[in-house]
Amino acid sequence: MVEAYGVYILWLRDLKRYVRARSRIIGSLGMPLFFLAFLGMGFRRAQIPSLPGDISYIDFLAPGVVSMVVLFTSTFSGVSIVWDRQFGFLREIMVSPISRTTIALGRTLGGATTAIIQGFLMLAVSYIIGFRPDPIGMVYSFVFMVLIAISFTGLGVAISTLMEDIHGFQLVINFFVFPIFFLSGALFPVKEFPEFIRFFTYFNPLTYGVDGMRWSLIHYSEFNPFIDFLAIGIFSIFVIIISTILFDRTEVG
Amino acid sequence: MLFVEDSSEIIKVENLTKFFGDFAAVKEVSFEVERGEIFGILGPNGAGKTTLIKMLSTLLKPTSGKALVAGYDVVKEPQNVRKSIGIVFQEPTLDVELTARENLDFHGRIYGMDGKKRRERISEVLELVGLSDKADILVKKFSGGMQRRLEIARGFMHFPKVLFLDEPTLGLDVQTRRNIWEYIEKLRRDEDVTIILTTHYIEEAENLCDRVAIIDLGRIIALDTVERLREGIGKDSIEVVVENGSVFENLLKSQNLKVVKTADGLMISASDGEKLIPRLFSLAQKHRIEIHSVSLKKSSLEDVFVLLTGRKIREESAAMHPMMRIKRMRK
Numbered sequence: 076m077v078e079a080y081g082v083y084i085l086w087l088r089d090l091k092r093y094v095r096a097r098s099r100i101i102g103s104l105g106m107p108l109f110f111l112a113f114l115g116m117g118f119r120r121a122q123i124p125s126l127p128g129d130i131s132y133i134d135f136l137a138p139g140v141v142s143m144v145v146l147f148t149s150t151f152s153g154v155s156i157v158w159d160r161q162f163g164f165l166r167e168i169m170v171s172p173i174s175r176t177t178i179a180l181g182r183t184l185g186g187a188t189t190a191i192i193q194g195f196l197m198l199a200v201s202y203i204i205g206f207r208p209d210p211i212g213m214v215y216s217f218v219f220m221v222l223i224a225i226s227f228t229g230l231g232v233a234i235s236t237l238m239e240d241i242h243g244f245q246l247v248i249n250f251f252v253f254p255i256f257f258l259s260g261a262l263f264p265v266k267e268f269p270e271f272i273r274f275f276t277y278f279n280p281l282t283y284g285v286d287g288m289r290w291s292l293i294h295y296s297e298f299n300p301f302i303d304f305l306a307i308g309i310f311s312i313f314v315i316i317i318s319t320i321l322f323d324r325t326e327v328g
Numbered sequence: 329m330l331f332v333e334d335s336s337e338i339i340k341v342e343n344l345t346k347f348f349g350d351f352a353a354v355k356e357v358s359f360e361v362e363r364g365e366i367f368g369i370l371g372p373n374g375a376g377k378t379t380l381i382k383m384l385s386t387l388l389k390p391t392s393g394k395a396l397v398a399g400y401d402v403v404k405e406p407q408n409v410r411k412s413i414g415i416v417f418q419e420p421t422l423d424v425e426l427t428a429r430e431n432l433d434f435h436g437r438i439y440g441m442d443g444k445k446r447r448e449r450i451s452e453v454l455e456l457v458g459l460s461d462k463a464d465i466l467v468k469k470f471s472g473g474m475q476r477r478l479e480i481a482r483g484f485m486h487f488p489k490v491l492f493l494d495e496p497t498l499g500l501d502v503q504t505r506r507n508i509w510e511y512i513e514k515l516r517r518d519e520d521v522t523i524i525l526t527t528h529y530i531e532e533a534e535n536l537c538d539r540v541a542i543i544d545l546g547r548i549i550a551l552d553t554v555e556r557l558r559e560g561i562g563k564d565s566i567e568v569v570v571e572n573g574s575v576f577e578n579l580l581k582s583q584n585l586k587v588v589k590t591a592d593g594l595m596i597s598a599s600d601g602e603k604l605i606p607r608l609f610s611l612a613q614k615h616r617i618e619i620h621s622v623s624l625k626k627s628s629l630e631d632v633f634v635l636l637t638g639r640k641i642r643e644e645s646a647a648m649h650p651m652m653r654i655k656r657m658r659k
């Protein structure tokens with residue numbers, strides 16, 4: 076059972092907390108900004124074989140870095156349920172009349188929304204650095220950001236149900252989020268990977284998200300954008316189902 | 329339904345049991361709570377109080393047994409139980425990144441209170457716990473006592489039929505504790521609510537509760553009004569420290585006295601302690617047992633517990649408290 080109003084209340088709480096954490100908003104854009112600025116400068120003149128010559132590296136990189144921001148923010152938000160559990164607030168929600176499914180969905184949408192806002196902030200920052208995306212394409216990129224954000228917030232929620240406490244957080248970042256990021260084609264085309272690694276990238280949902288973002292913003296993609304849309308779209312639905320089922324089973328004891 | 333809506337029991341518990349692995353935290357507990365009562369559950373740390381409350385509030389599934397809260401089965405109708413109850417947990421459960429008002433607003437919304445009613449009620453409950461002037465301050469700036477009061481306000485703001493308070497004054501200083509007792513009594517006077525309160529503070533159970541269930545190692549070992557529990561063991565309680573404890577204990581037992589050996593000495597319960605003391609001395613003298621010290625006081629629920637278990641309900645130091653630990657981590 077899902078109560079739309081319950082989802083909205085939880086979503087609102089996430090947004091309030093997000094808006095209030097100004098230093099975190101700015102802080103979390105630091106690393107991607109440096110990625111974009113320094114990698115962009117460093118590889119400015121490098122010729123990547125699988126990349127058409129008329130596409131500059133910074134244009135190629137910017138959509139990847141925006142996706143990176145969405146990936147990290149959404150996974151963090153999803154996993155942050157563990158904090159709520161640790162600090163007790165989850166109990167306040169769990170003894171209330173709203174259903175577990177509602178709680179899981181509310182958190183997923185709340186976390187996804189903040190990730191999308193962060194993504195657009197990063198887009199604005201990259202504009203300042205000199206990235207010029209197609210204005211109409213930003214509408215399409217919004218769709219892909221939504222799908223990436225929902226997928227990885229949901230995945231974060233699912234992971235949080237398996238975590239005992241916040242100590243597993245570092246593990247999730249280093250052995251889950253970073254590999255997903257590096258194997259997604261965010262920094263260079265997946266075609267550049269040796270055959271056996273490239274194989275893994277095809278099973279990485281973010282690969283399609285990043286490709287869709289790039290198609291939207293600079294009209295270059297490695298796959299058909301419709302395939303990108305289907306792949307990340309189906310994955311996001313799958314994740315929502317799994318995460319609500321897992322969340323439904325948790326006891327807060 | 330076994331339970332009729334207008335009968336006077338609002339909670340009915342039958343043989344409720346909870347196992348964690350093969351350890352029984354709550355064992356075949358049965359009791360009933362009447363509408364409008366303040367019902368106390370008194371017991372030392374680890375007795376199973378929190379586990380019991382968690383089962384009654386649908387957070388934990390009982391291993392066996394049955395419990396009805398406000399007429400609903402906690403296993404079969406958890407959603408209805410949740411609509412009928414309010415709860416203040418032993419550990420803090422506020423969102424410290426939000427203000428007091430926002431915490432209450434969130435709460436009112438998830439319990440389906442609509443706009444105008446919610447806003448009015450927020451001012452009302454803040455007033456009742458004396459936090460009206462702190463409404464728009466972030467909760468992380470609150471002291472422990474203020475947070476506790478806010479949690480209590482939140483617990484009853486949605487007009488629950490039953491309010492559970494799990495160790496409401498745990499780790500608070502004496503002054504704040506008394507404050508909170510006042511709020512709880514005011515609550516009982518002003519609102520139509522039944523209160524179930526757990527505690528390991530004797531004074532709290534004695535001052536606040538109409539009836540008290542004493543719980544130890546997961547079992548209820550006594551249940552009655554505070555007065556009758558005290559009278560049951562005799563109104564006075566004498567503690568003696570002697571040279572040869574076990575000999576003296578047997579001696580007293582042979583005189584049909586209620587005696588129990590404690591960590592410090594022997595505890596004797598009697599209805600007229602003043603007259604018993606001379607008798608103790610003559611008995612000791614006759615058997616050449618040296619008495620080191622004798623003290624007489626009015627018996628308390630502590631003595632009831634000691635008499636039943638031979639142990640005290642110890643109050644551990646505040647620094648060791650789980651709540652304190654969590655608060656330190658937050659900083």
Ligand SMILES: Nc1ncnc2c1ncn2[C@@H]1O[C@H](COP(=O)(O)OP(=O)(O)O)[C@@H](O)[C@H]1O
Binds near residue numbers: 328353372374377
């Ligand atoms: N989730 C759990 N898993 C295993 N043992 C538990 C769990 N929760 C409580 N216990 C044990 O059950 C006993 C009762 O705990 P609790 O109900 O918290 O006691 P109280 O609230 O009276 O201090 C304790 O021995 C505690 O260690």
Ligand SMILES: [Mg+2]
Binds near residue numbers: 377378379
């Ligand atoms: Mg407890």
